[in-house]
Amino acid sequence: MGKFKVLVTEHIADAGIELLKSQPDVELTYDPELFRNFDRILQIIPEYDALITRSGTPVTEELLERAKRLKVVGRAGVGVDNIDLEAASRRGILVVNAPTGNTLAATEHTMGMMIAAARLIPYAHKSLKEERKWERKKFMGVELAGKTLGIIGFGRIGSRVGIRAKAFDMKVIAYDPYIKREKAERLGVELVDDLDELLKRSDIITVHTPLTDETRNMITKREIEKMKDGVILLNIARGGIINEKDLYEALVSGKVRAAAVDVFSKEPATDNILLDAPNIVVTPHIGANTFESQTNVAVIIANQVLAALRGEEVEFAVNAPFEDTTAAKNLKPYMELAEKLGLFAVQVACSRSKEIVLEFRGELGEEVKPITTAFLKGYLQKVVDIPVNLINAPFLAKEKGISVVEVRRPEGVNFKKLVRVICRGENGEEFSIAGTVMDEKFPKIVEINGFLFDLTPEGKLLLIKNxxxxxxxxxxxxxxxxxxxxxxxxxxxxxxxxxxxKGVILIDDDVPQQAIEEIKEIPEILEVKQVNL
Incomplete structure (x- = not known):
C-alpha cells in the first residue's frame, strides 16, 4: 500500500507538522502560504488523500470535485464556514475539526473583551500612553457585578463563559434551542425559550454560535431595538452573526453603550465600518491565538486526519451523521442490524414507500440517529449509483426525497431491544421487518410482516410467501x-x-430468473423474491 498524501495549505503549529512527518504511511506537503494561490491548489489537489486548512482556504465544490482521491478535510480550528459541507458529504468526504483545542483561549478572550468594553480600557490606555493625557472622568465604566449576561449559544465556549461570568457575580441567562435545559440548570444558568426574551433582559450580550444560514445576521437593527438602552454587545464567535452596519449605527446613536468584536464578515477587516465606530474594542480574530491552543489544535487535527485516513474512529467529524462517538460505539451492533434491515427492506417492498418508520423499542438510549443513518446506508445501496457511507447517506436520502420517522416505544414482549422498519405505500399497503441483537453482538432478523424468524442477516436469501x-x-x-x-x-x-x-430459504448461489418464474407457477406460492445481504 502506498503512502497517504497530505496537503497543508496554511500555518499550523510545529507540533502538528512534526506529528504528520513522523508517520511512516504519510507523505506530507506543507506550504503555509499556499492558501493565497487558489488556482495552484486546484491544480494539485487531485494528487492528495487529505487536506488540512485553517480559515483562509476556500474548500469549494469546485475544489472537491477535482479532489478525486480526497478522503478527509481537516480544519485546524472550530469554524468550517470556508468549507462546502454539503458538497463534501455528497462525495463521501469526511470533514473534521478541532473544536476543543482553543475552547479556553476563546473563553478567556471573551472575558477580557467584556471587561475591556465595560471599562473602556483600550481608550484609557491610548489616552495616557500615546496622548499623555490624564483624563479620569472621561473613562467612566460599568461594573459586571449585578448585571445580566445574555449568552446566545450555550455550547463549549458559551457555557464556560457563563461559569466565569457567575464568578463575577453576574446573573446569566442563555438562549440555545439545541441545548437541554438540564445542562444550563446544572451550571446555575437560566435557559430562556426565545431570543427576544434574552434581548430584552440582558445588560451585556455575547454570541457563541457557528455561522450558519440560521445564525447569519441573527442580530440586526430589529433585534438591537429590543435590547436595553446602553447594552454592551460582544462577538468573539464568527463574523456575520451581528450585522456590522446596524451595530455601527447603534454605537453612534448610543443605543449600544460599547461593543467588543474579534471577528468580521470579511477578513482581513482593515477597512471595516466598525473600525470607525465609537466605544468599540476590536481585535484581529485572535480569540484562539494562544501558544497553548495552537499547539492543541495542530495535534488534534493531525490525529483526526490520520485516524480518518486509516479508517479508524474519529472524534470530531463535522459532517458525520452523529456527534456522540461513545453512543456510536455502544450502538455499533444495532447499526449493523439497521443497515441490513435497510438493505432487506428496499429489495422486498420499500423502494417506493410513501412513509418509512423506524420504531425503536426498549433501552436503546436517547441517541438513535446513528441507527437511522445506518439504515439509510443499507437502504440506499440499491437506490443510488455511487458509494454510500455513513457520511453521505443522509444527504443522498434528502436528495432522493426519502425521509424516515423515528418512533420510540416501550420494551416489547419478546425482546428487551428491538428495531422495526415499517414501510407504507401510497395505496395503504404495509411491509414490516424487525430485528434485535443477541448477546449485544449478533444481529438477528426476528420478524417479517408479523411472522417470527431467527435469521442471521447475511448471504443470499429467497423470501417466499405461501x-x-x-x-x-x-x-x-x-x-x-x-x-x-x-x-x-x-x-x-x-x-x-x-x-x-412465510419461508426464508438460504441459498449459496443466485437463483436464475427462469427458476423464479417456475416457482411462481406453483399454485401454493403467493410471492417469491431473492434478497442479497
Whole structure:
C-alpha cells in the first residue's frame, strides 16, 4: 500500500507538522502560504488523500470535485464556514475539526473583551500612553457585578463563559434551542425559550454560535431595538452573526453603550465600518491565538486526519451523521442490524414507500440517529449509483426525497431491544421487518410482516410467501435442484396452521430468473423474491 498524501495549505503549529512527518504511511506537503494561490491548489489537489486548512482556504465544490482521491478535510480550528459541507458529504468526504483545542483561549478572550468594553480600557490606555493625557472622568465604566449576561449559544465556549461570568457575580441567562435545559440548570444558568426574551433582559450580550444560514445576521437593527438602552454587545464567535452596519449605527446613536468584536464578515477587516465606530474594542480574530491552543489544535487535527485516513474512529467529524462517538460505539451492533434491515427492506417492498418508520423499542438510549443513518446506508445501496457511507447517506436520502420517522416505544414482549422498519405505500399497503441483537453482538432478523424468524442477516436469501399446506417445500427444492442452486438452510414462519406462511430459504448461489418464474407457477406460492445481504 502506498503512502497517504497530505496537503497543508496554511500555518499550523510545529507540533502538528512534526506529528504528520513522523508517520511512516504519510507523505506530507506543507506550504503555509499556499492558501493565497487558489488556482495552484486546484491544480494539485487531485494528487492528495487529505487536506488540512485553517480559515483562509476556500474548500469549494469546485475544489472537491477535482479532489478525486480526497478522503478527509481537516480544519485546524472550530469554524468550517470556508468549507462546502454539503458538497463534501455528497462525495463521501469526511470533514473534521478541532473544536476543543482553543475552547479556553476563546473563553478567556471573551472575558477580557467584556471587561475591556465595560471599562473602556483600550481608550484609557491610548489616552495616557500615546496622548499623555490624564483624563479620569472621561473613562467612566460599568461594573459586571449585578448585571445580566445574555449568552446566545450555550455550547463549549458559551457555557464556560457563563461559569466565569457567575464568578463575577453576574446573573446569566442563555438562549440555545439545541441545548437541554438540564445542562444550563446544572451550571446555575437560566435557559430562556426565545431570543427576544434574552434581548430584552440582558445588560451585556455575547454570541457563541457557528455561522450558519440560521445564525447569519441573527442580530440586526430589529433585534438591537429590543435590547436595553446602553447594552454592551460582544462577538468573539464568527463574523456575520451581528450585522456590522446596524451595530455601527447603534454605537453612534448610543443605543449600544460599547461593543467588543474579534471577528468580521470579511477578513482581513482593515477597512471595516466598525473600525470607525465609537466605544468599540476590536481585535484581529485572535480569540484562539494562544501558544497553548495552537499547539492543541495542530495535534488534534493531525490525529483526526490520520485516524480518518486509516479508517479508524474519529472524534470530531463535522459532517458525520452523529456527534456522540461513545453512543456510536455502544450502538455499533444495532447499526449493523439497521443497515441490513435497510438493505432487506428496499429489495422486498420499500423502494417506493410513501412513509418509512423506524420504531425503536426498549433501552436503546436517547441517541438513535446513528441507527437511522445506518439504515439509510443499507437502504440506499440499491437506490443510488455511487458509494454510500455513513457520511453521505443522509444527504443522498434528502436528495432522493426519502425521509424516515423515528418512533420510540416501550420494551416489547419478546425482546428487551428491538428495531422495526415499517414501510407504507401510497395505496395503504404495509411491509414490516424487525430485528434485535443477541448477546449485544449478533444481529438477528426476528420478524417479517408479523411472522417470527431467527435469521442471521447475511448471504443470499429467497423470501417466499405461501399457503401452509403439505408439499410446498418439496416442490421448491425440486426446482432449485434442477437449476443447480444449493440450499444452505430453510426457515418457516407462520401464525396459524394451514393459513398463509412465510419461508426464508438460504441459498449459496443466485437463483436464475427462469427458476423464479417456475416457482411462481406453483399454485401454493403467493410471492417469491431473492434478497442479497
Amino acid at each position: 399457503y401452509d399446506v403439505p408439499g410446498v417445500i418439496g416442490k421448491l427444492g425440486s426446482i432449485l435442484g434442477k437449476h443447480r442452486v444449493n440450499i444452505a438452510g430453510f426457515q418457516l414462519g407462520r401464525k396459524e396452521k394451514g393459513k398463509e406462511a
